[in-house]
Amino acid sequence: MPELPEVETTRCGIEPYLLGQTITGVTVRQPRLRWEVPDSIQSLVGQTVQQLTRRGKYILLHTPAGVALIHLGMSGSLRIVDATLLPRKHDHFDLLLASGNIVRYHDPRRFGALLWTADPVQQHPLLRELGPEPLEAGFDGDYLFTQSRSRTVNVKAFIMNAHIVVGVGNIYACEALFLAGIDPRRVAGRISRERYLKLANSIREILTYAIERGGTTLRDFVREDGSPGYFQLELKVYGRADEPCRVCQTPIRHLTQGQRSTWFCPVCQH
Incomplete structure (x- = not known):
């Protein structure tokens, strides 16, 4: 499954396409991932991406209204694709950007996640008890x-x-x-x-x-x-x-x- 370097590589790769972009739509084709994709994920629509960070193996998409948590699961990947590209089998959700690009999530095993929180993200139940990041201060x-x-x-x-x-x-x-x-x-x-x-x-x-x-x-x-x-x-x-x-x-x-x-x-x- 993707580990920290793979998740960080993905975050760095998609970051230039997302920062400052407005999300114009969220298309969920398969909500039954590791956890059900919540209806509140539509809160992303109309929001501008302020930051793209990582905590453990979660990619965190920060907006003024809240934060989307994305996990790649065991076989997931995120791609930047043109809006005209038709989805393939196992392409479970799209984040549509004002630029015309799409952030597309592909996951044959459906063990990834797309979640939403309007509360401080570090207090999210999936994040609040995690240990320190191995590449940051506090770990030695x-x-x-x-x-x-x-x-x-x-x-x-x-x-x-x-x-x-x-x-x-x-x-x-x-x-x-x-x-x-x-x-x-x-x-x-x-x-x-x-x-x-x-x-x-x-x-x-x-x-x-x-x-x-x-x-x-x-x-x-x-x-x-x-x-x-x-x-x-x-x-x-x-x-x-x-x-x-x-x-x-x-x-x-x-x-x-x-x-x-x-x-x-x-x-x-x-």
Whole structure:
């Protein structure tokens, strides 16, 4: 599914087309997404887009009347298309812009979302308990160390917990732990402050680089213009079971943790 770099890549890609634009219409073809698209989404009509931000994996479209929350789900994508382009199967909603462009949402699995709030968006039930952004102030190794004390879960599950830090999905958790040299099976509460300092830096480095490379294409994700991301060509461990480690040549191992696949190097990570 799209993770933080893919969502941020999408946000950056569509932002120039939306800022300052008036939304002239909202067309919902399929309201039954992860949550029912509310009728209040029509409040967008006539509104001017003031900001396009991201919180975790949510793209937030800010207007004077309120904020639309968009989630890409497991297979969703947003494209900027001409108003004359007919919708395809699985094109579930359109935001019509005064420029003549359309923001079109495509989602074969229908696990994304389009929601609306007129209240302060950070108090929305889906956002208010999220942890800090990994690329912003407030997230560092000291924070991870403090949050990890007395935790008995494995370190991979710990950094994937959105209440601890947002946006570190399965791909980037595997890659960050490899870069930091930490075995994903280790208990979070038994890892030193020094190693958490390295892990926090690794998380920032991996996510920043993935954004620069346009996100990771795995199965369904494409950028807003339809082109793929390229970070998948440089994955060190994710999806590489039994292939040689790019550092030490030891075969990469695969295991399942909490119903999620994990890949790691048994030599480089300890």
